[in-house]
Amino acid sequence: MNRLVVLSAVLILAIAARAENLPREFTITPNAITEPPAFLSKVVVPDATCAAVSDALSLLVVGRAGKDEKHLAVFHLDAEGRASAEPTWITLPKPETLAANFNYPLGLLFHPKLPLLYVWQDVNGPPAEKQGKHPEFANHLEFDHLAIYAIKDGALELLHTGTRGEGFYCGVGGGTVGLDFDAKHLFVPNATGDTPRTGSVGVFALDEDGLPTDAPDETPGKKPKAATLKARVGKDVNGKYNRLAALPKSRLINSYLPTGMGWFAAREALVMGGFSGCLVNDVHDGGARQAWFHIPGDLTGPCAIAGHPTAPALYICLQDHNHFYQIAQTDGYPSLLPQVATVTGAHMTGIPVVVAKQSCIAIGDTKSLHLLGLDANGALNGKDERLKLECGIAKGLAYSEKHGRLYVAVNKND
Amino acid sequence: MRFLFMKSKVIALCVALLAFGASPLIARTIIIKADALDSFAALSETNVRNGWATYNYDNTRYINSSSGGGPATSYLLRYSLDQIPKGMRITRAEWTIAHNVASTKVNVWRVLADWGIGACFQYRTTYPKQQEWSVAGARGKSTDRATNPTASGQFVNGQLLTVNVTQDVEMWYTGAAPNRGWLITFDGFALLHSPTHGGHRHKWQLTVTYEPE
Numbered sequence: 001m002n003r004l005v006v007l008s009a010v011l012i013l014a015i016a017a018r019a020e021n022l023p024r025e026f027t028i029t030p031n032a033i034t035e036p037p038a039f040l041s042k043v044v045v046p047d048a049t050c051a052a053v054s055d056a057l058s059l060l061v062v063g064r065a066g067k068d069e070k071h072l073a074v075f076h077l078d079a080e081g082r083a084s085a086e087p088t089w090i091t092l093p094k095p096e097t098l099a100a101n102f103n104y105p106l107g108l109l110f111h112p113k114l115p116l117l118y119v120w121q122d123v124n125g126p127p128a129e130k131q132g133k134h135p136e137f138a139n140h141l142e143f144d145h146l147a148i149y150a151i152k153d154g155a156l157e158l159l160h161t162g163t164r165g166e167g168f169y170c171g172v173g174g175g176t177v178g179l180d181f182d183a184k185h186l187f188v189p190n191a192t193g194d195t196p197r198t199g200s201v202g203v204f205a206l207d208e209d210g211l212p213t214d215a216p217d218e219t220p221g222k223k224p225k226a227a228t229l230k231a232r233v234g235k236d237v238n239g240k241y242n243r244l245a246a247l248p249k250s251r252l253i254n255s256y257l258p259t260g261m262g263w264f265a266a267r268e269a270l271v272m273g274g275f276s277g278c279l280v281n282d283v284h285d286g287g288a289r290q291a292w293f294h295i296p297g298d299l300t301g302p303c304a305i306a307g308h309p310t311a312p313a314l315y316i317c318l319q320d321h322n323h324f325y326q327i328a329q330t331d332g333y334p335s336l337l338p339q340v341a342t343v344t345g346a347h348m349t350g351i352p353v354v355v356a357k358q359s360c361i362a363i364g365d366t367k368s369l370h371l372l373g374l375d376a377n378g379a380l381n382g383k384d385e386r387l388k389l390e391c392g393i394a395k396g397l398a399y400s401e402k403h404g405r406l407y408v409a410v411n412k413n414d
Numbered sequence: 415m416r417f418l419f420m421k422s423k424v425i426a427l428c429v430a431l432l433a434f435g436a437s438p439l440i441a442r443t444i445i446i447k448a449d450a451l452d453s454f455a456a457l458s459e460t461n462v463r464n465g466w467a468t469y470n471y472d473n474t475r476y477i478n479s480s481s482g483g484g485p486a487t488s489y490l491l492r493y494s495l496d497q498i499p500k501g502m503r504i505t506r507a508e509w510t511i512a513h514n515v516a517s518t519k520v521n522v523w524r525v526l527a528d529w530g531i532g533a534c535f536q537y538r539t540t541y542p543k544q545q546e547w548s549v550a551g552a553r554g555k556s557t558d559r560a561t562n563p564t565a566s567g568q569f570v571n572g573q574l575l576t577v578n579v580t581q582d583v584e585m586w587y588t589g590a591a592p593n594r595g596w597l598i599t600f601d602g603f604a605l606l607h608s609p610t611h612g613g614h615r616h617k618w619q620l621t622v623t624y625e626p627e
């Protein structure tokens with residue numbers, strides 16, 4: 001018995017020491033758990049693709065890819081953060097010409113101060129080489145990727161749709177919208193690049209109501225006067241819709257799709273997930289400057305990012321892979337070298353969600369969810385708990401800071 | 415017969431144990447590779463806040479396997495020396511700087527100032543608070559970096575440059591000075607192989623020879 005106690009103590013000490021002295025590159029073997037932790041709340045939304053929670057509005061919205069056209073599930077939260085039993089369903093708009101096509105939400109974002117929900121949606125379409133000006137893409141030119149809902153008395157009311165045309169890809173599997181630090185600009189994903197399959201991002205200047213505005217075109221060869229992240233935004237279409245033009249060539253990312261796989265806004269720069277790393281937009285000499293950050297190692301593939309709300313840490317998840325990265329960042333600038341975690345048996349997918357109060361980061365997997373442990377500085381601590389879930393890939397994740405609650409969409413209750 | 419067999423096994427075991435015990439008495443040379451880099455930052459005059467070193471400054475944005483250096487862009491690198499066992503004396507240390515296309519003069523400086531998260535041209539750290547270099551770009555002699563370079567050399571196309579860094583490694587290993595890594599500066603344009611990307615990172619090598627004290 002004594003020997004067992006001593007052995008256990010030695011083992012615990014050894015594990016603790018390992019967590020504190022992790023090498024920069026390490027392997028994690030997940031600890032399978034069957035009972036969800038107390039901070040995790042499941043909501044039933046089959047085939048979830050994304051989620052967002054608003055503490056200010058006490059709302060949880062989960063997006064789903066359902067052929068029954070129930071696209072958004074809206075849950076009201078009580079004072080304890082418990083979701084209502086039955087959601088209200090919202091169908092996303094699409095033009096009549098695409099009535100037979102399958103549209104689906106990819107990203108949801110609440111405005112931090114205004115009662116607005118930004119939704120990025122997509123629709124199945126022809127292959128990338130038959131998009132843009134190709135005749136087969138003609139019906140898709142009126143598809144609005146961006147829908148903005150006002151929240152009035154807890155209900156969603158469609159306020160604005162836009163972002164359409166040959167400047168955006170259709171049928172992309174990832175990408176979401178992001179706001180800059182002051183919520184004055186809205187960034188959108190999956191704009192077209194130089195060639196089929198290469199992409200860029202678009203940016204709207206927002207008015208005081210949080211709606212996209214027309215920004216003045218930049219004069220070629222002249223430096224913008226103000227240090228803002230303005231980009232070219234097209235004229236109103238039909239007096240109702242705004243259409244975002246592709247960015248000037250110098251600002252193209254030229255990365256493979258999808259672009260905008262998660263956004264992290266800091267005081268000086270905005271970081272975006274993308275192909276094989278992340279992209280940093282900062283302001284320099286009055287204009288936006290982009291720096292591409294390739295993930296170390298020789299791996300490639302789409303990457304999703306998330307930033308810690310208080311610790312100097314940025315997280316990158318190589319999609320459908322067992323690699324997960326943590327990089328220090330301050331003011332939006334990644335710094336030094338990343339931690340590289342290889343999680344045994346994992347196929348992590350989706351945009352990670354920082355579960356700040358519980359010091360972990362959640363990331364979906366096939367029929368499961370990983371909770372990767374973090375230390376006080378937001379660095380990975382070498383631990384992972386993997387929870388089995390009734391779902392395809394756990395992508396409907398959202399965290400409430402106010403309630404310290406992680407919401408996870410599942411196909412059905414256990 | 416069985417006794418003889420047992421005896422020979424015991425002798426073999428003793429010889430093996432003696433050999434194992436005596437091994438630290440012999441000088442050893444180890445190669446500390448790029449995966450032992452624990453910090454890496456770029457100091458660029460043209461991007462004063464952005465210190466991410468694997469952004470390929472001034473090169474095509476598609477290629478991330480090379481890092482561009484020059485008079486306006488230098489690099490900070492720090493290796494972990496944990497692979498060197500305790501109780502040793504460093505007898506020689508050589509650092510191979512893997513460059514791609516370059517024919518400029520390079521200087522290797524021991525860094526004096528503490529640097530960390532957020533290190534860039536303007537700041538030596540930005541977390542938990544912003545601290546500037548005494549001269550931007552870690553150019554302050556005797557404050558940010560040593561008064562004189564540890565080593566200097568000339569990049570020659572097609573050849574790797576190896577410089578003698580024995581004194582620095584010895585100081586860091588013994589604790590005579592904190593290990594704050596090296597600053598490499600260039601007189602002209604220098605395209606380096608990335609120590610974190612591509613198939614050439616193995617060329618970055620810190621070769622250390624040590625023996626028991």
